[in-house]
Amino acid sequence: MTSNPRPVPDIVESSSVVPLPTIRAQRPRASNGRFISAVPSDGDFPGDPQSLPEDRFLDREVSWLQFNERVLQLAGDADLPLLERARFLAIFASNLDEFFMVRVAGLKRRIATGIATRSASGLEPREVLDEISVGAHELMGRHSMLFRDVVGPALSNEGISLVRWDELTKEEQERLGDMFRSTVYPVLTPLAVDPAHPFPYISGLSLNLAVILINPQTGHEHFARVKVPPLLPRFIELSDDDDLYLNRYVLLEELIAAHLEFLFPGMEVHETFTFRVTRNEDVEVEEDDAENLLTALEKELTRRRFGPPVRLEVEEDMDDHVLDLLTRELRVHHSEVYRLPSPLDLTALNTVADLDRTELRYPNFVPSTHPALAPVERAAPSDILAAMRGGEVLLHHPYDSFSTSVQAFIEQAANDPQVLAIKQTLYRTSGDSPIIDALIDAAASGKQVLAVVEIKARFDEENNITWARKLEHAGVHVVYGMVGLKTHAKLCLVVREEKGALRRYCHIGTGNYNPKTARLYEDLGLLTTDETIGEDLTRLFNQLSGMAPKSKFKRLLVAPRSVRSGLVSLIEEEAAKGPDGCIRIKVNSIVDEAIIDALYRASMAGASVDVWVRGISALRPEVPGLSETMRVRSVLGRFLEHSRVFAFGTGKSAKIYIGSADMMHRNLDRRVEALVQITDRDQVKTLGSLLDRGMSDEVASWHLDGNGQWHRHHLSSDGLPLTDIHTELIAAYGTRRRPGRRR
Incomplete structure (x- = not known):
């Protein structure tokens, strides 16, 4: 095992990375106030969950935030191509949108309906929400500042810049003004708030302008909302025929803000701020009561956009009285408000990341035919x-x-x-x-x-x-x-x-x-x-x-009937081998308690347990007496690691399965999933080598420790970059030869 990498310094740009402080480690919550205990006492069967420590599971929601933080670290890595860093900023924002729409919304719904129960990590839903709030506020702030202070200026140095309205020439403003009147103005709908006009409905993830107007005759202040049209390009390019490598953009909301007098003639535009609401957009359909699932789902999708708010993003300099109005009308708690540097909604950076600037992107890659x-x-x-x-x-x-x-x-x-x-x-x-x-x-x-x-x-x-x-x-x-x-x-x-x-x-x-x-x-x-x-x-x-509820399968494991039980049996077979046992798993997420407990038992028996996980992990590896032989790694980079591989044993006797299932309750209990056993010896060897390489200390990855903290491991002891597995595999697959025909 290698030692943990050197401590992460404060945010400074270096030749390798713009480090970002990680969100606080998940602290154990054992009933005896101590961290995970040692091996169970004599007479306790290690496989009995009651003999395992109560605090053996990390919280899945906090673990997901840590995954998105790893994405943010890639956006801050100065060794990565610049447009790819912009892409990771957009991915971070998109990931967080979905997290709030589904996971945070689900927690709030359980609390509101009174069915909230403690998670496997021992936290009440309210405690989980508090943890999320702290972590999300920190990460979203760093995300915005990373773009404003680091990636944005770096893009400008390459001729890719967001230009403020007052930085444009008079000719550019006139040209954009013509475009506004012909293309943008006709689709805008200003909505005022007064006794005759109630506060408008704000759709989820829409970008909006909060406009403060002054009536010059009465001096009274009025509030209005203008929705930024989602079907129009957010980044409006300023053409420059003289320089093909100059990409200058004006944000659509800036163009609208500069022409609000067209929407409110006779009124004085006093202040303008952008804001954005995230709503509960998870869909629930009671299938047992739905005569037609298609029709029921269509109705539920119509209701989705009216879900309750779970997050309010506002410009950091928004006046308090405007924010008070929004929180009151939207019924948003102050802990759900995120003051951020503009621009909001950096998912739009995908437009920049798609630019045809090959020198600022990953080297071109064309998949080859097998x-x-x-x-x-x-x-x-x-x-x-x-x-x-x-x-x-x-x-x-x-x-x-x-x-x-x-x-x-x-x-x-x-x-x-x-x-x-x-x-x-x-x-x-x-x-x-x-x-x-x-x-x-x-x-x-x-x-x-x-x-x-x-x-x-x-x-x-x-x-x-x-x-x-x-x-x-x-x-x-x-x-x-x-x-x-x-x-x-x-x-x-x-x-x-x-x-x-x-x-x-x-x-x-x-x-x-x-x-x-x-x-x-x-x-x-x-x-x-x-x-x-x-x-x-x-x-x-x-x-x-049709109707075949008792179907049995020979080379498949099928959820919800046999994936969990089949994998647990395979894990137990390796546990029975003691130190000769070998378990290697590659998944997107692993939170299922039964699977995790089986892996703990295998580790306690001395078997080696390697887990390669992209996202969420509730495991605590390398804990004395519980998971000393367990390692958990995460690989993020050019490609999104999505395959699921389950390998048991080594050499000719190894059993390897691939399939669609992650180790989560929804996959194992509420989905039809299928894993197939790979039996060809060459293919078993290929997959075994892939798993070994992904877990290798020579490959750039993140390592999880027993406290629930992830550490980036991307530099050698000499400070040189470790191997990027995606780059290595591109080269390796490009040199394959056609195999001989099997008979």
Whole structure:
């Protein structure tokens, strides 16, 4: 084990990083006032949760804030390309929006309804909200200042700048004034507040201007709200034909603020401030009472925008009397107010991050076709189905092209006259999805096509409803899974007639069938014609579309029935080996108490336990007597680590599964998830090497300690950058050769 990296200094820009102080460590809350105790006393079975310390779980909400802080540290890393740092600032803001809309809103709802219970970490919901408030205020302030004081000036030095209205030339102001009158002014709706006009409804995540007006005749002060139109570009570019590398922008809200006299003629504009409200936007549908789930969800989506506020962001110099008005009318508590430097809503920085300035971005990367699928000495596309008959193909996206593998598989199946049926799960997909088009083409050609569309996929509900209706109109059999469960598994089954018999072609993945995110998300997938998997998928799709509640599976673990129990059994097998046991897990989040307790028991038995987690971790690693042999690492960077891998043992006897499930209650209890065992020895070795590399001290990552604190580990003892795993894998996959054909 390596020692913790050197302490983080105050915020200063260096050659490697602009460090950001981490939010305070999660403190243990054991009933005896001490930290986690040692090994249970004689006679206590280590597997009994009652014999384990009460404070063995970290709080999931605080852990999520720490994850987003890691994103913020990347935005402050001066060694990263500048536009990528702007992207991480936008990602941080977007992540936090969703966190407040869902997690914070959920906590407030439980408190309001009186069903609040202590979390596994021992905190009451009110205590969790207090922890969130402290951490979020600190992080949001540092996020804004990082842009204002560091990233913004660095962008300006590269000719990418936000220009204030009073910094524009007279000619530029006149040109923008013409644009305002023709394009912006017609879509604005000023809303005044007076006895005849009640305080307007403020939609969630909308950017607004709070305008203080003075009536010059009476001297009375009035309040008005102007919504910044979300469908217009937030960053208005000032064209400069003389310099292609000069990108100057004016914010839309500044343009509106400079022309408020058009909206309020005869009134004096006294002050203008921006503000933004975040609302509870989680959707709840009582499926058991809904005769038509689609209709019920559409009604709930209509109600979503009227959810109660959970956060109010305002300009830091907003007058107190204006803020008092907003908090009173919006019914926002003072702890939910965030005074921030302008501009608010830095998700708009994606516009800047998308600029075609290659010298300020990561080196160009083009995914390659998997060697087993690559055409040989011909220009025509590879025959994916023929390649699958040659043996199982393990895909690793984005290094392996999604479009020339999974997408091509579905498209070719749709166009193949010998294919009789296609069955597909759809959780999230892109707006112009070729997957959807292929399913429609297949149905049009007479094939039996089943689409299990998860219309409750959070924040994609409206898109999925649209696709569900489009598929239905094209003749696709559309079902919405099982009542009470989200279908999160990533599955495709193709049935093809060959020489008078039927062969099943299967894909099982860890990521969505979305060609756009497949270029940014790291995921795994298996293409196979294995008959056992084909039988398993047939049973699972029958369970999803019909009535088959007692289906049993051979090569799959399927939630909610067998993922948790199956993984716990595999963990216990390694625990029984003592120091020879080896457990390696790669997930997005791990909070499930039963899984965590099983890992603690394995560590107490001496087995090595390595957990590679992107986001939330409720584990306390490296605690004497509890988790001494456990390490927890997190990797963030160019690609979003999204695959889930579960490895037990080493060498030829290793058992490795990949699939869609994270170690969370919702995945294991309230979703249909599927894990598939990888049996090909070369593929088992490949995945084992990937897990070992991700946990290596030679690779840049964050390390979690027993106090719940994350430490960035990105420099060697000599101060040199450690290996970036994404850069390493891009190079490694680019040098692969086509394997020999298996018989």
